[in-house]
Amino acid sequence: MNRKVAKEDIDSRVFDTLNIIMLFIFMVIIIVPVWNVIISSFSSGKALAEGGFIFWPKEFSLENYRAVFRDETIWQSFFISISKTLIGVITHVFFCAMVGYGLSKKYIRGRKLYISMGVITMFFSGGMIPTYLLIKSMGLLDSFWVYIIPALYSFYDVVILMNFFRNVPDSLEESAKIDGAGDWRVFLKIFIPLSMPAMATIALFNGVGQWNDFMTTKLYITDQALYPLQMKLYEIIVQSQTQSMQNIGGSAIIETTTKGVQLATIVITTLPIVVIYPILQRYFISGMMLGAVKE
Known part of the structure; x- marks a missing residue:
């Protein structure tokens, strides 16, 4: 009986360890690209032009975000x-x-x-x-x-x-x-x-x-006054595929690139959902009907 219990404990530990390893790998696969997008959006146009993976901002700059918000x-x-x-x-x-x-x-x-x-x-x-x-x-x-x-x-x-x-x-x-x-x-x-x-x-x-x-x-929709953020992002990406972006909203972009503006726009459009999700997550695990009726 004790051997059976010990074997079950070992199997349980092996299962938990494999789960932890797999979840950690899955987490890394998700977090690393997201981290790269966020960090790259704070890098200068020169650093982005060099290419490669950016783990930490090269030549930290807010010009990408200024370029986005410069567009009225x-x-x-x-x-x-x-x-x-x-x-x-x-x-x-x-x-x-x-x-x-x-x-x-x-x-x-x-x-x-x-x-x-x-x-x-x-x-x-x-x-x-x-x-x-x-x-x-x-x-x-x-x-x-x-x-x-x-x-x-x-x-x-x-x-x-x-x-x-x-x-x-x-x-x-x-x-x-x-x-x-x-x-x-x-x-x-x-x-x-x-x-x-x-x-x-x-x-x-x-x-x-x-x-x-x-x-x-x-x-x-053809009226640009009704365009949401995602459509603006779509326009930026399409425009970047055809030509280098020289201005946004008629204002010159300094020390930035089309890729930088894309990344900054992606971060801006994703941020509200990232903020709201933890607020609503508590409802997923709450049991509001527990104790509502006792019979």
């Missing part, structure tokens, strides 16, 4: 990115929560049909051209709302919330309705607070998608 349109793009992300996340999560709440009720007529239709949309879509024609017919071309309305619904997120709502004890809803609460009050006062971990997770993934999205702009 970058602030407008920053405002558009924040606006579409905040509004898009709030409307998407609330809309999906409403649909998920309705479909979580077995007494809803046509529930199986609605779910079947939703599942089909998870695997098939109309394609780019039909979608473009639909967006055009809705009058959303060159409109800020093209970022919001088409992104309102995702059946994948509905399924997550629907299953989460099913785990809410029926006694909570029944007691609320006995006290005179209607469906809207039950939904807003009971289901929404108890489902915050699931909603925060969906909000994070949808927010990252909204923040990083530039294809919507590329396909449906």
